[in-house]
Amino acid sequence: MYKLSKYLVFTDIINPNENSSGHKRLLYSTRNGLSLVVSNEIYNNLTSNRQDLIESGYWQQLIDMQILVPIEEDEFELIINQNNANNINTLGLVLHTTANCQFGCSYCGQQHTKKNIDKVVVNMVLTYVEKKLQTGDFLHMFIVWHGSEALMSFDDLRKMSKQLIEIANKYKVSYHAKIITNGLSLKPTVFEELYFDMLVTNYQITIDGSKEFHDNRRMLKDGGPTFDIIINNIITITNQPWYPAGHKAIAIRVNIDKTNSGGIFGLIDLMESHGLQKKISIDYRPVENYVDNKFKDNHGLTKEQYAEFEIELLLYSLEKGFSIPDIVPERQYDACMAVVKDFVVLDIYGNVFPCYNFPYTNHKLESANKIGNLAFDESTFNQDGPLRNWYQEIATTKNACYHCNLLPVCGGYCPLKWQEGEIACPSYKYNIEDRLVLNYLYGKVDVREELLKN
Ligand code: SF4
Numbered sequence: 001m002y003k004l005s006k007y008l009v010f011t012d013i014i015n016p017n018e019n020s021s022g023h024k025r026l027l028y029s030t031r032n033g034l035s036l037v038v039s040n041e042i043y044n045n046l047t048s049n050r051q052d053l054i055e056s057g058y059w060q061q062l063i064d065m066q067i068l069v070p071i072e073e074d075e076f077e078l079i080i081n082q083n084n085a086n087n088i089n090t091l092g093l094v095l096h097t098t099a100n101c102q103f104g105c106s107y108c109g110q111q112h113t114k115k116n117i118d119k120v121v122v123n124m125v126l127t128y129v130e131k132k133l134q135t136g137d138f139l140h141m142f143i144v145w146h147g148s149e150a151l152m153s154f155d156d157l158r159k160m161s162k163q164l165i166e167i168a169n170k171y172k173v174s175y176h177a178k179i180i181t182n183g184l185s186l187k188p189t190v191f192e193e194l195y196f197d198m199l200v201t202n203y204q205i206t207i208d209g210s211k212e213f214h215d216n217r218r219m220l221k222d223g224g225p226t227f228d229i230i231i232n233n234i235i236t237i238t239n240q241p242w243y244p245a246g247h248k249a250i251a252i253r254v255n256i257d258k259t260n261s262g263g264i265f266g267l268i269d270l271m272e273s274h275g276l277q278k279k280i281s282i283d284y285r286p287v288e289n290y291v292d293n294k295f296k297d298n299h300g301l302t303k304e305q306y307a308e309f310e311i312e313l314l315l316y317s318l319e320k321g322f323s324i325p326d327i328v329p330e331r332q333y334d335a336c337m338a339v340v341k342d343f344v345v346l347d348i349y350g351n352v353f354p355c356y357n358f359p360y361t362n363h364k365l366e367s368a369n370k371i372g373n374l375a376f377d378e379s380t381f382n383q384d385g386p387l388r389n390w391y392q393e394i395a396t397t398k399n400a401c402y403h404c405n406l407l408p409v410c411g412g413y414c415p416l417k418w419q420e421g422e423i424a425c426p427s428y429k430y431n432i433e434d435r436l437v438l439n440y441l442y443g444k445v446d447v448r449e450e451l452l453k454n
């Protein structure tokens with residue numbers, strides 16, 4: 001006996017102008033991230049619990065796609081068990097080389113100081129990594145260079161990369177690295193060294209709209225502009241013969257609120273005029289409150305407003321030929337790094353955190369969630385804070401995520417936001433149907449079309 005899975009999304013009819021006998025909808029199974037085109041008749045039979053009226057030939061596919069699931073199955077428990085059992089054999093480290101940043105962004109919640117990582121802490125980081133790899137539990141190491149602004153201490157980043165790569169080689173572990181940077185110091189020679197010598201293959205650079213919008217919110221600490229330098233860096237880098245365009249190494253992050261939404265289309269046009277659509281990808285996000293900086297409360301769009309605007313942006317970007325990763329989210333086994341015990345943030349003081357939001361802030365949830373400090377033995381570490389136990393919290397509190405049809409692709413998105421008392425849902429909670437249609441029209445990624453007739 002089978003029942004309709006609770007982890008499904010159906011769109012409205014996607015071809016309303018056709019004869020009603022040919023009406024079809026998209027059906028998205030969040031248990032596996034796959035989409036299917038179904039006839040409206042199958043939709044009606046599924047949602048009215050008349051599976052018996054569906055031709056038996058279609059049953060197997062509905063079962064294979066986990067649209068129909070065994071009647072006795074506890075789907076929530078199964079998803080959480082799969083999440084907990086998922087081991088990607090990866091040691092993940094968000095590393096800082098400095099507590100300094102040249103920028104004074106309007107929405108930043110960090111307090112920067114002109115201090116770089118000490119040699120003593122570098123050695124503690126390397127010892128921590130080596131001890132982890134000695135366990136033999138890992139096949140991969142993934143580094144995210146983060147800050148503050150990682151490139152403000154480039155020499156430390158260079159030395160640490162070399163040493164980390166040596167350790168990875170010694171233990172025959174694959175090495176992958178990404179950097180989150182404001183892009184100001186990312187000159188072509190810096191990029192070339194990062195990419196080819198330090199094996200940094202992914203670059204997240206934030207540009208918050210066209211020049212007048214970006215410079216009004218991502219300015220230097222003294223108020224100076226940054227847009228022209230960053231854009232020039234990106235254009236010069238992506239025009240080099242060695243730039244890995246096919247791999248789209250650079251992702252432009254755009255943080256959006258009421259005050260810059262008018263400047264995003266101009267940025268897209270500018271990037272298109274430089275042929276960047278084939279060389280970079282774009283990642284749109286709503287501005288969030290960042291610890292004590294409640295910029296979003298005063299300037300943010302509502303979740304619904306943002307979701308609606310985002311669809312316009314996605315459509316515009318796709319029409320211009322840009323790549324947008326994850327228009328339709330895939331199955332996600334980790335809400336984020338905070339729930340993964342082998343993924344930690346290490347700041348320049350040796351503090352070990354489960355989440356990006358703690359370094360150089362006075363977060364009220366820090367003491368409950370802090371894992372420890374590298375100066376002390378790992379036996380003193382606390383891996384039992386509320387963020388690490390997020391899935392357990394969903395199960396026991398039966399919060400919104402417990403009841404949500406998007407849980408398998410979302411996981412609760414940002415446990416910290418929920419614990420701060422905010423609604424953490426990603427934009428796709430509010431625009432998933434439009435995203436499914438966009439994906440169908442532009443990407444057709446994983447959209448199957450077998451169940452059109454009945
Ligand atoms: S964060 Fe929102 S969208 Fe994600 S699982 Fe929880 S309720 Fe659903």
Ligand code: SF4
Nearest residue numbers: 336338355356414416
């Ligand atoms: S809890 Fe939220 S802020 Fe922290 S790492 Fe996860 S997604 Fe990021």
